[in-house]
Amino acid sequence: xxxxxxxxxxxxxxxxxxxTSNGLDSTSPNIEVLAAPNLYFPFVSNISxxxxxxxxITATLSVRDWAKAVEFYKSAFNxxxxxxxxxxxxxxxxxxxxxxWVAEESPQHQNFSPQxxxxxxxxxxLIVEDPKLxxxxxxxxxxxxxxxxxxxxGWRLGRILDPAGHHWEIGRPV
Numbered sequence: 091x092x093x094x095x096x097x098x099x100x101x102x103x104x105x106x107x108x109x110t111s112n113g114l115d116s117t118s119p120n121i122e123v124l125a126a127p128n129l130y131f132p133f134v135s136n137i138s139x140x141x142x143x144x145x146x147i148t149a150t151l152s153v154r155d156w157a158k159a160v161e162f163y164k165s166a167f168n169x170x171x172x173x174x175x176x177x178x179x180x181x182x183x184x185x186x187x188x189x190x191w192v193a194e195e196s197p198q199h200q201n202f203s204p205q206x207x208x209x210x211x212x213x214x215x216l217i218v219e220d221p222k223l224x225x226x227x228x229x230x231x232x233x234x235x236x237x238x239x240x241x242x243x244g245w246r247l248g249r250i251l252d253p254a255g256h257h258w259e260i261g262r263p264v
Contacts, residue, residue, distance in 0.1 A: 160181060
């Protein structure tokens with residue numbers, strides 16, 4: 091048995107034990123692919139066990155008119171709502187799997203909108219296939235074009251100001 095077969099058998103056994111100890115079905119015909127993803131898919135480097143929390147960084151945009159801001163992001167970026175706090179005022183949005191949060195400003199919790207601050211302290215970067223199309227769509231639904239899409243420094247990039255006062259750079263590496 092060569093090295094790869096030995097490695098595959100080892101990882102298959104480990105995954106089978108992990109699945110069955112968590113009450114999951116270990117009889118899937120694809121268990122070998124799950125057990126040793128790097129053998130089949132070298133670009134997959136981090137397969138986590140069930141209920142594992144993956145470290146991430148995400149933004150929460152504080153806005154003055156939460157419902158209007160959410161509708162803008164849905165229209166401009168084709169965002170979908172993946173979670174909403176009961177009663178509204180806070181939700182998580184996803185743009186092709188890239189998640190961010192939008193929340194009504196809450197001065198009592200030190201969460202201020204750009205209107206309250208007189209500007210924003212962070213710039214969002216949205217990486218998409220067609221930056222020009224996304225910028226045009228955002229402007230069509232109420233954003234202001236700050237910098238038109240152009241190519242420099244290895245990026246095709248433009249910048250908009252959304253109606254809630256947040257700056258977005260929309261681009262992609264070239």
